[in-house]
Amino acid sequence: MLHDPLVLILMYFIVPLWLIAGFADWLCHRASHIEKTAGVKESALHLLQFAEIGLGLLAALFLEINAGIIAFLIIVFFVHEATALWDVSYAVAERKVTPVEQHIHSFLEIIPMIAIICVSALHWDQFLALFGFGPENARFSLGWKTPPVPLSYVIALLICVLLLAVIPYAEELYRGVRARRSSVK
Template sequence: MDTSQLLINALLFVFLPLWGVVGFFDWCCHRATQIESTSGLKESLMHSVMGIQVGIPILMCLLFQVNVLVLLVCLGAWLLHEAVAHWDVHYAAPRRFISIWEMHAHSYLATLPFYMLAMIFIINWPVVLDLVQFNWAGQMSLTRVDNPHGGEGYLAFYLTFMAILCGLPYLEENLRCLRQALRQRGRAA
């Protein structure tokens, strides 16, 4: 097995699942601090936005050949994720208790996307060189991969895993926060 395949396997079977596990742990911390009664819907929506910001490049790298366009999307999404993560903590810190466990979760949630991006850059180094040398001709379209990474069933497994571990919990958090916001608005009226 060559180095690129080892890095791809590390991404597929270590880093991507770990990102989901830590996301679930972070959701547990939010639930324990009753986010719906403290920082509320605004913070909860930021969490969903950050998940989408990392989810889009993950899907693009799983479904399409990595070219300059895909790398630009990955880089842009990572930068936006960092900005929203900073805004999230800045917003939440004065409104609710952030435990040491949640801070540890945030450490992973902030660094894992960077490490995944770095690994994608290493695996696709010739494309990175094209990116920085502005050799973008013919590399600004999406081309499906012939052989899906991780085999035929990986994408379905990973999407199911993430839906159960992160999608549904964060949807529940958003709904819980929305219900609380509507209750508070009803009391104020």
């Protein structure tokens, strides 16, 4: 499976592009001084979106893909979209959201959908089975991916997630909390 072009596109193009878009979004927040405008609430919404999409990414990385996992990915996508709508609705009322940031948001919304489409194409019979079609019965069991994703890829990905998402967005929240405290004094 690791030699399938679609798997390689997912691993080495779609996921990195997604991380880069998330980091670019953080740069936009930093440039707009989010801590002085939308503050902690918007940063918390960003972390919530990160957690939502992170659950889907972890499931796809470590669990055997079947109808249940595909359904989970689809649900996570729609929950993430609802949170993104909440986030942007709040943000535009509190601060200027630039055209560049809006364009980056379009990447952050479409890339998860593209990833789900690729995963579904790779597991087409289970995708069809999810909706009652195709030659297979839908499977909803949880099991580890066999063979597993290479450990070197998982480690590199987790380091990139830490550097491009966890640390920047935690720093954003910290700046917001610090700004809130100094405005109360």
